[in-house]
Structures are given as structure tokens and as C-alpha cells.
Amino acid sequence: MSTLVRFTPSSWTAEKYDEVKRRLNExxxxxPDGLEYHVCFGTAGDLKVSEIWASNAQLEAFGAHLGPILExxxxxxxxxxxxxxxxxxxxx
Numbered sequence: 001m002s003t004l005v006r007f008t009p010s011s012w013t014a015e016k017y018d019e020v021k022r023r024l025n026e027x028x029x030x031x032p033d034g035l036e037y038h039v040c041f042g043t044a045g046d047l048k049v050s051e052i053w054a055s056n057a058q059l060e061a062f063g064a065h066l067g068p069i070l071e072x073x074x075x076x077x078x079x080x081x082x083x084x085x086x087x088x089x090x091x092x
Contacts (some may be wrong), residue, residue, distance in 0.1 A: 002036065002086040003056055007049040009070070009077045014044055019073050020066075029065040034058025052086065059083075 017040055024030035031038075037052040053059040070077075 001055075002089055003053045003059060004084040004086055005049075005051045005053060005059060006082040006084075007051075007077065008079070008082075009048075009075045011045065012042075012047040012075055014047065016073050016075055017047055020069055020075065023069045023073070024065070027065065027069075029062065032058070032062040032065075035062070052089065056083070 021030060024032075034054040035051060035058070036054055038049065039051075040047055040049050042048045051059075
């Protein structure tokens with residue numbers, strides 16, 4: 001079953017987002033296995049991310065690479081990501 005993940009870190013700027021993606025690319029971790037959809041949205045100083053993952057196991061494996069990079073860049077999460085099971089997923 002696929003999972004919807006919603007990240008709402010505090011003070012996530014476009015510069016920090018770009019830096020995280022750059023580091024993930026350089027380390028060979030982007031795009032990660034199992035990531036089906038990724039969207040970043042919000043205002044410049046208050047970005048959020050929603051993703052759809054093929055499995056929780058793949059999300060957790062990616063989290064092992066993402067977590068340290070977020071910490072190095074200074075992105076803090078005020079709460080854990082929200083995980084929601086998807087009961088229907090259609091593409092149009």
C-alpha cells in the first residue's frame with residue numbers, strides 16, 4: 001500500500017530546499033527508490049513537502065540518508081512527518 005507523507009519543517013527556505021536536493025543528488029540518493037510523487041509548496045520562508053511512497057520500508061531507507069542532510073543544512077522539524085495510508089491512487 002502506498003503512503004502519503006507530509007513534512008512541515010519550520011523555517012524551510014527555498015535556499016535550504018535547494019541545498020538539500022543538491023546534496024542528495026551529489027550523494028546519489030535523488031530520486032530515491034520508491035518515491036512516486038514529490039511536491040514542494042508554500043511561501044519562500046515556510047515551505048512544505050508532500051510525497052507519495054510505494055512503501056514505508058522505502059521511505060524509511062531514504063530517511064536514513066535525508067535526516068543527516070537536513071540536520072547539516074539546519075532544517076528542523078517541529079513534529080514528525082505525517083504518514084497516511086492511501087486507499088486510492090489514480091493518475092489522470
